[in-house]
Amino acid sequence: MEKLLQVNNLSVSFDTYGGEVQAVRGVSFDVHKGETLAIVGESGSGKSVTTKALMRLIPQPPGRIKEGEILFEDKDLAKLSEKQMEKIRGKDISMIFQDPMTSLNPTMKIGNQIMEGLIKHQKMGRAQAKKRAIELMELVGLPDAANRVDQYPHQFSGGQRQRVVVAIALACNPKLLIADEPTTALDVTIQAQILELMKDIQKKTDSSIIFITHDLGVVANVADRVAVMYAGKIVEIGTVDEIFYNPKHPYTWGLLGSMPSLDSADEDLYAIPGTPPDLIAPPKGDAFAARNDYAMKIDFEQQPPMFKVSDTHYAATWLLHEHAPDVEPPATIQRRMQGFAQEAELKTKGDRS
Amino acid sequence: MSREKLVEIKNLKQHFKTGRHSVVKAVDGLTFDIYKGETFGLVGESGCGKSTTGRTIIRLYDATDGEVIFNGTNVHDKKNKADLKQFNREMQMIFQDPYASLNPRMKVEDIIAEGLDIHGLVKTKEARKKRVHDLLETVGLNKEHANRYPHEFSGGQRQRIGIARALAVDPSFIIADEPISALDVSIQAQVVNLLKKLQRENDLTYLFIAHDLSMVKYISDRIGVMYFGKLVELADADDLYKNPMHPYTKSLLSAIPLPDPDYERNRVREEYDPSQHDTSEEPEFREIGPDHWVLCTTKEYEHYKKEYVSV
Numbered sequence: 226m227e228k229l230l231q232v233n234n235l236s237v238s239f240d241t242y243g244g245e246v247q248a249v250r251g252v253s254f255d256v257h258k259g260e261t262l263a264i265v266g267e268s269g270s271g272k273s274v275t276t277k278a279l280m281r282l283i284p285q286p287p288g289r290i291k292e293g294e295i296l297f298e299d300k301d302l303a304k305l306s307e308k309q310m311e312k313i314r315g316k317d318i319s320m321i322f323q324d325p326m327t328s329l330n331p332t333m334k335i336g337n338q339i340m341e342g343l344i345k346h347q348k349m350g351r352a353q354a355k356k357r358a359i360e361l362m363e364l365v366g367l368p369d370a371a372n373r374v375d376q377y378p379h380q381f382s383g384g385q386r387q388r389v390v391v392a393i394a395l396a397c398n399p400k401l402l403i404a405d406e407p408t409t410a411l412d413v414t415i416q417a418q419i420l421e422l423m424k425d426i427q428k429k430t431d432s433s434i435i436f437i438t439h440d441l442g443v444v445a446n447v448a449d450r451v452a453v454m455y456a457g458k459i460v461e462i463g464t465v466d467e468i469f470y471n472p473k474h475p476y477t478w479g480l481l482g483s484m485p486s487l488d489s490a491d492e493d494l495y496a497i498p499g500t501p502p503d504l505i506a507p508p509k510g511d512a513f514a515a516r517n518d519y520a521m522k523i524d525f526e527q528q529p530p531m532f533k534v535s536d537t538h539y540a541a542t543w544l545l546h547e548h549a550p551d552v553e554p555p556a557t558i559q560r561r562m563q564g565f566a567q568e569a570e571l572k573t574k575g576d577r578s
Numbered sequence: 579m580s581r582e583k584l585v586e587i588k589n590l591k592q593h594f595k596t597g598r599h600s601v602v603k604a605v606d607g608l609t610f611d612i613y614k615g616e617t618f619g620l621v622g623e624s625g626c627g628k629s630t631t632g633r634t635i636i637r638l639y640d641a642t643d644g645e646v647i648f649n650g651t652n653v654h655d656k657k658n659k660a661d662l663k664q665f666n667r668e669m670q671m672i673f674q675d676p677y678a679s680l681n682p683r684m685k686v687e688d689i690i691a692e693g694l695d696i697h698g699l700v701k702t703k704e705a706r707k708k709r710v711h712d713l714l715e716t717v718g719l720n721k722e723h724a725n726r727y728p729h730e731f732s733g734g735q736r737q738r739i740g741i742a743r744a745l746a747v748d749p750s751f752i753i754a755d756e757p758i759s760a761l762d763v764s765i766q767a768q769v770v771n772l773l774k775k776l777q778r779e780n781d782l783t784y785l786f787i788a789h790d791l792s793m794v795k796y797i798s799d800r801i802g803v804m805y806f807g808k809l810v811e812l813a814d815a816d817d818l819y820k821n822p823m824h825p826y827t828k829s830l831l832s833a834i835p836l837p838d839p840d841y842e843r844n845r846v847r848e849e850y851d852p853s854q855h856d857t858s859e860e861p862e863f864r865e866i867g868p869d870h871w872v873l874c875t876t877k878e879y880e881h882y883k884k885e886y887v888s889v
Contacts, residue, residue: 267762412623412789417833417847439763442792442835446842465839483767484837485796493774494796496767500732564840 226257235293250457266454316346319394323406325386336374384415456512463538470565473540585612590644606807619798670744674756676736680728687724693747734765813870
């Protein structure tokens with residue numbers, strides 16, 4: 226598949242009075258054309274900072290992109306000037322923010338907010354832009370668009386406002402859409418509608434989506450591939466099936482185990498003990514070691530490299546090293562893996578016949 | 579489980595005046611019981627009145643109408659101070675936002691011991707300190723934390739402090755209003771495991787209010803589903819998930835994404851259309867199967883009953 230975006234060894238830091246906070250520490254990943262990549266992790270794991278860096282929305286100072294490349298259609302976004310970046314932002318790459326209550330301008334009519342990008346990037350006249358704005362509102366499922374285009378954000382409900390935000394993001398047919406927890410502030414039924422809307426539009430426009438969330442249910446629903454972040458690093462990346470049915474990193478085990486499945490009624494949840502590390506002074510070895518029941522001596526001394534599990538699946542844990550002892554994942558994870566092993570077996574058998 | 583009623587809620591109503599002529603009926607005629615030792619889950623979307631229900635039960639609001647009978651007496655009838663004090667000891671609350679529900683100017687020790695002081699449960703300074711340290715250990719913190727202020731803690735730790743505060747006066751009933759919604763996934767599991775452990779050890783009864791249905795299913799014995807101030811369905815947790823009867827419950831359950839890609843690929847969402855209901859009469863809360871209640875009219879009742887028997 227064609228690569229739309231290539232991020233190489235990206236590091237982002239914030240200078241504070243307490244010292245340098247290394248929010249993102251050497252992250253590399255690709256986004257292919259037309260796919261949805263989900264980035265999951267706890268708050269503070271660096272998932273939002275990573276995507277804000279792609280959009281060059283890190284406030285500078287205190288933040289700065291320390292090193293790394295962001296290759297988007299052969300241009301390195303990390304090196305563009307603010308002027309050049311303005312031409313890409315909102316046109317080729319656009320963003321949906323978490324909170325529809327605060328990401329719209331309360332003093333501007335909805336229509337004008339959607340038209341802004343059209344007038345700036347596509348050089349449309351006002352009348353034409355308004356017509357397109359009404360079309361976009363219909364596309365995202367807002368009823369009575371012709372009248373509501375002249376209303377203000379407070380006249381819309383939370384779910385409707387998020388639809389408006391989606392309409393703004395889609396206005397210039399972006400090649401890459403970054404959605405930063407777009408449904409976290411919404412109720413489940415509204416969430417389901419917005420997710421369906423995004424998938425539907427992706428099918429029509431063939432755009433790529435980076436989807437940030439901490440809700441693994443949403444990930445299972447939208448993602449083609451998943452990157453798991455912890456303490457500013459990607460600790461595991463793979464296809465959605467590989468991450469959910471054949472996870473290799475103990476942190477991924479913890480995340481999956483801490484959500485109840487519908488048949489895990491009586492046993493205790495598998496909770497990750499402790500709290501994430503302080504990124505002013507990140508630990509020397511594997512950042513997860515202190516919370517990891519499976520940690521070995523080397524985890525406290527050396528950072529594990531990305532070990533290859535399959536062509537699409539990589540994980541940064543010493544457990545995958547050839548000399549590492551075999552460990553038994555938690556029971557809930559073993560149940561997940563069973564299905565995967567059987568399926569893989571079926572597939573290989575199928576190949577032979 | 580012994581089926582002794584701890585809390586009986588009868589036709590509870592909570593209406594708020596929002597203007598000279600407009601009234602918001604946040605809670606509109608709720609009737610349900612909570613049994614001793616169980617966890618009763620209350621779910622619904624934002625604005626359905628689930629938090630208002632919790633706050634009215636614990637008398638943070640005065641009910642517009644109806645009764646809350648706790649241990650045989652009506653909560654909203656208690657007028658004299660001594661009765662109220664006793665009631666406040668028995669029923670405690672854990673709040674949603676661990677950042678807003680702890681006084682930033684008080685030390686953790688004083689936050690936890692406030693109830694002890696008010697109710698005169700500790701006689702000496704040493705006893706007070708000892709009790710606070712014990713409580714901190716119960717919720718998985720340590721005694722060094724007693725002299726710190728709330729801002730020095732993470733969200734999960736603060737929620738533990740909130741739990742320790744609720745436990746301080748030895749309550750029998752705790753209302754937990756979205757106690758984990760503001761926390762990260764891995765921390766949510768820690769707090770849920772803690773709540774379960776405390777329930778086993780201290781014989782507690784919980785009213786667990788939440789919108790995260792998979793967590794509610796996991797922690798609750800019985801679940802009530804609310805929609806616009808009314809209960810539309812009430813059943814055993816397993817029964818409700820396996821055999822949802824009311825169309826709103828069905829739509830709510832079909833909207834939850836689960837961490838299972840195979841399931842997600844096949845999940846079909848059902849839309850809820852309130853106009854599909856039979857409007858020939860006012861719907862009532864009726865029992866369609868053992869301990870399975872649905873808000874319905876007589877006509878719908880027959881229909882649900884048949885459908886329920888068939889599954």
